[in-house]
Amino acid sequence: MRKLLLLMIPLLILVGCSNSTVEQSESDKVKDNPLSDDADVETKEEQEPEGNADTNEEQGNGSVSAQEEKVVTKAEYVRKLAVVEASLAAQREIIETGTQVDMEEAAGEMYKAWDNTLNELYGILQSQLSDEVMQTLREEQRNWIVLRDEVAEAEAANYKGGSMESFAYTSKLMEMTKNRCIELVEMYM
Structure with a gap:
């Protein structure tokens, strides 16, 4: 019960925060598919040069897509x-x-749910942030992935060879991924 309360405190703090939005510029790129897992942060960028993002020209009518119209607050x-x-x-x-x-x-x-949420959030930020800010976020995210994995491995090492080793690893991944979602909302939305 105590852990539950500790998990809810950051969420309650965020709920009380002001409602700020990020203006979307015409040069922002929109990806139709949010990243499917953390490793794709690096892979998607490397595979798609800057000019290959989906554009309204592909729709043929020059209209703005629904994802571009909606700015998530x-x-x-x-x-x-x-x-x-x-x-x-x-x-x-x-x-x-x-x-x-x-x-x-x-x-x-729980880890899968928070990882899916993180990937969805990353996709939204990708559509709303300027190219410069998004590049900074990509680098931060790559560094965070390395840190997350190292911390989870260190946590699991406390139970090396024991029956709780994999649970400790997954629990730490879940906790850090949840916290990263909160951080991204607070810092970038």
Whole structure:
């Protein structure tokens, strides 16, 4: 229960933050598909040169796509994070009361939910931020991925060879990914 309260505090703080938006410039690039996993942050950029982003010209009529029209605000995404957190209540309960196998599965589901949220958020930011700011975010995200993996491995090493090793690893991945979602909303939306 104490962990639940600690997890909810940052979300409540974000809900109370002001509703700021980022103006979208015409030069912002929009990707139709948000990144499918963290490793794709590097791969997508390397595979697609700057000029190959999907454009309105492909639609033939010059109209603005629905994704370009919609600017997601900080308040909207704070609510989204709260919904994701609330949707994971059953998994948190399993982690507190379930068997080890159930705990590992629940932690994996929680990590997947936060990772999907992070990838969706990254895609939204990609469509709303200037090229210069997005380049900075890409570099930060690459560094964060390395740090996340190192911290999770260090956490798992505390249980090396033990039955809790994989649970510790996945739990740390989940925790750091959730916190990264909160950070990105706070810093970039």
